[in-house]
Amino acid sequence: MENNRVKKQPPKKNLWKPEEDLILKKYVEAHGEGNWATVSQKSGLKRGGKSCRLRWKNYLRPNIKRGRMSQEEEDLIIRMHKLLGNRWSLIAGRLPGRTDNEVKNYWNTHLNKISPLGKRKHVDSNDQNNTNSTETTNKKSKIHTYPVISIDAQKNPTKESNGKKEEGSTSLLNPLMTDTKSFSYDTESPFIATNTSTFFFDDEPLITYMDSFALFEGFGYTTGENYAELGMQLVSP
DNA sequence: AACCTACACAACCGCAATTAA
DNA sequence: TTTAATTGCGGTTGTGTAGGT
Incomplete structure (x- = not known):
């Protein structure tokens, strides 16, 4: 061995370089999101599809907010x-x-x-x-196992049609109760805790989002006051 | 100044779900 | 319907750095 006081090894971690970011950004802007598996070949990036997707999603896509959480x-x-x-x-x-x-x-x-x-x-x-x-x-717990709720959903908003989401409403039927709770959502508004009934469905499938309400059931949240704990408020249909 | 420790966060990994063939 | 490929998610790891000793 030539030297036992070896200098610190250079970083092994594959951090993204600005030029790689630029290539990926330009590629996605030109071709759109998706087909991550082929991005590396087509863009010339020596990155796996998953890595490209992650980088885009977490750092390069528009409207990413950086900095301290409020x-x-x-x-x-x-x-x-x-x-x-x-x-x-x-x-x-x-x-x-x-x-x-x-x-x-x-x-x-x-x-x-x-x-x-x-x-x-x-x-x-x-x-x-x-x-x-x-x-x-x-x-494994990702499997949805909350049978107490059935969903009576009129709309499952998607980001189709130019990303413009639609106004709609969804109601939950609680078999343990005699009435149907419903609430409205404004698909253009972020789900920031407020004392209004407005929240945001984003891209999540409806059923996935409904998990949270199923959890309410599991933990005994059955009244409007409890929803208020989340800054939400049940409204009459 | 050198070393150590803990923190902050970017990136990777493995698995499950979804989609395409 | 089955299989393969792709995507998405949560857990985990690795690296740079600040602060303390």
């Missing part, structure tokens, strides 16, 4: 996490300009430590007390 955003994350657990994409969907990765990182570094069990790294899987969220984060 107090309102933080509050919303806390409330949504309490309700949904580690459903980061779902939570991020309620925070315009924020990505799931950002929300997740923010939770892990800023908010998780607030909880009594808030150890940043290495959550002990044997820790029986580690149930501070309303839902286990086990991947």
Whole structure:
């Protein structure tokens, strides 16, 4: 060996360089999102499709909001996490300009430590007390197992038609109750906690979004006052 | 100044869901 | 209907850096 005081190795991590960002940005602007598997070949980037997709989604696409979370955003994350657990994409969907990765990182570094069990790294899987969220984060739990609710959905807004979403309404039929709760949504407005009934469906499939309401049922949230805890308010149809 | 530790966050990995053939 | 490819998601890891000793 020539030297036992070897200089620090150069970074091994494949961080994106500005020129790579530029290539990807121009490519997506020219060809649109999607077909990530072929982006690397066609653009000349020596990156996998997943990497390109992630980079675009988290940093390059328009309307990404950078910088510190506001107090309102933080509050919303806390409330949504309490309700949904580690459903980061779902939570991020309620925070315009924020990505799931950002929300997740923010939770892990800023908010998780607030909880009594808030150890940043290495959550002990044997820790029986580690149930501070309303839902286990086990991947298998992504299967929806909340049978108490049926959905009477009139509309499932999509981002089709020039990304312009439609105004609509959705109602939930609770079999344990005799009435149907319904609420309206304005698809142009972000779901920021307010004391109005306005919220945002984003790109999530309706059924996925409805999980949160199913959770309400599971935890005994059955009245309008409880919805208010989320800054939402049930309105009469 | 050198070392250590913890933090912040970008990026990767593996799995499941979805879509195309 | 089945299989393969692609996409999306959450968990985890790796790196740079700030602050303390």
